[in-house]
Amino acid sequence: MRVSGGNVKGARLKTLSKRSVRPTTSVARQAIFSLLANRTNKWHYVLDLYAGSGALGIEALSRGAEWVDFVDSKKSCCNLIKNNLERIGGLEWAHVYCCSVNRALNFLSKSFHVFLLNK
Numbered sequence: 001m002r003v004s005g006g007n008v009k010g011a012r013l014k015t016l017s018k019r020s021v022r023p024t025t026s027v028a029r030q031a032i033f034s035l036l037a038n039r040t041n042k043w044h045y046v047l048d049l050y051a052g053s054g055a056l057g058i059e060a061l062s063r064g065a066e067w068v069d070f071v072d073s074k075k076s077c078c079n080l081i082k083n084n085l086e087r088i089g090g091l092e093w094a095h096v097y098c099c100s101v102n103r104a105l106n107f108l109s110k111s112f113h114v115f116l117l118n119k
Contacts, residue, residue, distance in 0.1 A: 006062030
């Protein structure tokens with residue numbers, strides 16, 4: 001899987017070898033971010049819930065988001081997101097929370113411009 005747009009367009013992202021997580025397709029990611037770009041230019045702080053491989057949040061970083069918080073309850077997904085962030089040099093613009101979405105929503109107090117939810 002590759003980042004479909006932005007400053008790290010074409011960067012390869014790893015996915016889990018099992019079918020337990022199905023990454024959002026490139027076409028879907030392009031559609032989502034095309035809609036966002038046409039609607040607003042204010043989507044600096046992004047929350048990626050049920051993040052899986054982190055593809056949506058990483059796409060947001062590539063396309064100009066200043067910060068992304070990733071949330072997933074699976075340790076394998078959290079490790080994968082960190083690995084993918086390291087691949088694109090995005091570790092300093094993101095944080096990965098390895099906990100349930102309900103728990104994360106109870107302690108995350110930041111104001112987010114965009115919520116990405118892929119369950």
